[in-house]
Amino acid sequence: QSSSAAGRSGALSPAPPLSGAVQKIDVNPPKGTRDFPPEDMRLRNWLFNNFREVSRLYGFEEVDFPVLENEALFTRKAGEEIKDQLYCFEDQGKRRVALRPELTPSLARLVIQKGKSVSLPLKWFTVGQCWRYERMTRGRRREHYQWNMDIIGVPGVMAEAELLASIVTLFKRIGITESDVGFKVSSRKVLQGVLKCYSIPENLFGKVCVIIDKIEKIPVDEIKKELKVVGLSEEAVHELLEVLSVKSLAELEERVGSCGEAIADLKQLFLLAEKFGYSKWLQFDASVVRGLAYYTGIVFEGFDREGKLRAICGGGRYDHLFSTFGADDIAACGFGFGDAVIVELLKEKGLLPELSLQVHNIVCALDEDLQAVAATVANVLREKGQSVDLVLESKPLKWVFKRAARTNVERLVIVGSSEWQRGMVGVKILSTGEQYEVKLDDLK
Numbered sequence: 430q431s432s433s434a435a436g437r438s439g440a441l442s443p444a445p446p447l448s449g450a451v452q453k454i455d456v457n458p459p460k461g462t463r464d465f466p467p468e469d470m471r472l473r474n475w476l477f478n479n480f481r482e483v484s485r486l487y488g489f490e491e492v493d494f495p496v497l498e499n500e501a502l503f504t505r506k507a508g509e510e511i512k513d514q515l516y517c518f519e520d521q522g523k524r525r526v527a528l529r530p531e532l533t534p535s536l537a538r539l540v541i542q543k544g545k546s547v548s549l550p551l552k553w554f555t556v557g558q559c560w561r562y563e564r565m566t567r568g569r570r571r572e573h574y575q576w577n578m579d580i581i582g583v584p585g586v587m588a589e590a591e592l593l594a595s596i597v598t599l600f601k602r603i604g605i606t607e608s609d610v611g612f613k614v615s616s617r618k619v620l621q622g623v624l625k626c627y628s629i630p631e632n633l634f635g636k637v638c639v640i641i642d643k644i645e646k647i648p649v650d651e652i653k654k655e656l657k658v659v660g661l662s663e664e665a666v667h668e669l670l671e672v673l674s675v676k677s678l679a680e681l682e683e684r685v686g687s688c689g690e691a692i693a694d695l696k697q698l699f700l701l702a703e704k705f706g707y708s709k710w711l712q713f714d715a716s717v718v719r720g721l722a723y724y725t726g727i728v729f730e731g732f733d734r735e736g737k738l739r740a741i742c743g744g745g746r747y748d749h750l751f752s753t754f755g756a757d758d759i760a761a762c763g764f765g766f767g768d769a770v771i772v773e774l775l776k777e778k779g780l781l782p783e784l785s786l787q788v789h790n791i792v793c794a795l796d797e798d799l800q801a802v803a804a805t806v807a808n809v810l811r812e813k814g815q816s817v818d819l820v821l822e823s824k825p826l827k828w829v830f831k832r833a834a835r836t837n838v839e840r841l842v843i844v845g846s847s848e849w850q851r852g853m854v855g856v857k858i859l860s861t862g863e864q865y866e867v868k869l870d871d872l873k
């Protein structure tokens with residue numbers, strides 16, 4: 430056993446295994462998941478800081494929830510893909526739990542938990558990792574981070590208008606314009622109206638919407654078959670699909686009459702969009718239903734106008750989610766904005782920001798016995814709010830210069846014995862090459 434193996438305590442640590450005897454671990458993260466090495470983490474922080482800044486501008490409060498939730502939060506019986514792909518298991522306490530596939534149910538759970546101790550309306554936001562167990566055949570990710578903004582307790586479409594405004598603000602902050610993306614907007618009350626005309630029971634509404642949401646993903650015959658399976662007549666199916674192909678609000682009004690609230694809500698929303706100044710971003714599209722069963726009114730999704738990418742974000746009104754959790758209903762709407770499609774769009778548009786590591790100083794000692802002095806110098810600078818990359822071992826200056834160049838540092842502070850004897854340290858400004866000596870206390 431080498432003396433080092435004895436360690437400070439004198440206890441013997443196990444001898445390192447004979448080389449080659451240990452099976453090398455898989456250094457990749459689990460399938461469908463990502464690591465965030467520094468350069469990726471800088472981009473993620475840049476994006477999330479924009480999410481947070483927009484949330485602040487709109488007066489939203491940040492909340493958070495466990496990634497692990499009771500499975501019951503997500504086991505809606507509406508044939509949603511999100512349920513089929515639930516990352517769920519029984520824990521050691523025999524509880525059925527799941528990695529959350531979305532954030533809205535957690536938010537609703539917390540609102541119910543808080544009950545009368547919070548005053549409405551609530552404007553809450555969160556940025557959280559969501560999970561799904563997708564068969565890797567499609568090679569898609571199994572996790573992503575979502576920015577969610579929700580307004581709880583406002584029944585009017587002013588709430589949806591405000592949410593859309595916040596997303597437009599985000600897009601503008603990161604250089605995306607209305608020529609790059611738009612929002613397809615509709616209302617599930619259109620479908621609700623048709624189902625009512627055909628006396629389809631209310632409890633089928635969620636299931637029908639989930640099936641219709643697949644309209645661009647599976648053949649229309651499959652859609653028709655699935656609708657009939659849940660009990661819709663031939664005529665109802667035909668009428669539903671007809672309504673989905675309506676191209677304008679005016680045509681919709683002609684077709685379904687006043688169609689009650691749907692037309693009124695949509696007209697109001699487009700009017701508000703004018704006032705908010707983002708009407709160029711919106712278009713009515715009756716085929717937008719979104720794939721979550723609990724939406725009940727306005728629904729929307731952000732799309733790239735070149736049609737190359739999946740939806741960038743999506744959301745809508747969900748006025749009956751709370752009663753599915755056994756609580757009194759509260760009017761609510763919100764959206765989810767994923768961290769992956771937006772990055773693909775920024776890459777497409779050449780809008781990825783240049784983000785490099787920014788360190789003010791590298792501090793190094795020229796001799797081993799000046800290491801402690803270098804630590805003092807680093808401390809002085811850090812107390813002044815300067816970032817310091819302290820060289821922690823005795824390294825040749827060449828090594829230090831290479832590291833300084835790689836880490837984009839502004840200044841080198843060198844502790845040498847002759848200078849230090851005069852109470853001075855050496856400084857080199859990397860951008861200009863300027864070199865000078867300075868008293869430690871005068872170092873700014």
Ligand SMILES: OCc1cccc(Br)n1
Pocket residue numbers: 530531559560561570571572573767
């Ligand atoms: O947007 C659906 C979704 C949910 C969880 C994880 C991922 Br990746 N995608």
